[in-house]
Amino acid sequence: MKPGLGTQLRHLIDLLDGAVGAAYEEAGLDYRPRYTPVMRALTQGEARTIGQIAESAGITQPAATQTIALMLKAGLIVSEPGALDGRQKMISLSAQGRALLPQLQQCWQATAAAARSLDEDLPYPLSDALANAIAALRQQSFGERIRAARSKQK
Structure with a gap:
């Protein structure tokens, strides 16, 4: 039986995040992949609200809030x-966060190159x-699609 969409997506995220996390470790960085959207949103230099970070990063406000809490603890x-x-x-990069940026940017460039390589190996780019x-x-949200499918079952 073919795994469901959610199962496949979670497995894909595990494969991608695990490899990216290992790459940070190999680079000697104590850094989580989930920090990247927030770090990128803050690289413009100005302090931002959590809502502004979430919007800029393309993540939900609860996800931004959770990630920011972890990043505050990490300094x-x-x-x-x-x-x-x-x-x-108002959230901004700490001195420690700014000092990490050159190494992170090297990791991000390598990750982007790996993503391009994956896209090239697929019949259509992921x-x-x-x-x-x-x-x-x-x-049309997935919830709306589920409700529509249920209504057709009746």
């Missing part, structure tokens, strides 16, 4: 109260298939 970022609203957290799937789900 990669700092959080300060917003100037206009003290309840708002990156294109994922972009198309995301666009289709923005048009």
Whole structure:
């Protein structure tokens, strides 16, 4: 029996994240792959809110909040109260995070090259298939598709 879509996606993420995580270890970095979207969002230099980071990184706000909490503990970022609203957290790279950027950028370049290599080995680029799937789900969510399938079963 063929595994379901969710099972296949989780397995793919495990394969990709495991290899990327190992590459960071091999480079002597104590760094998790999940930090990358947040780090990239903060490389413009200015402090950002969690919502701005989530939007820029293309991740959900809860995912950004969880990742930021881990990155604060790791010392990669700092959080300060917003100037206009003290309840708002402004997130920026710490000195440790900025110092890590040159090594991270080398790792990111190698990862991008590996992704291009994977795309070349497939009958159609995985990156294109994922972009198309995301666009289709923005048009009609997976939840809507499930509800539509259930209504057809009745």
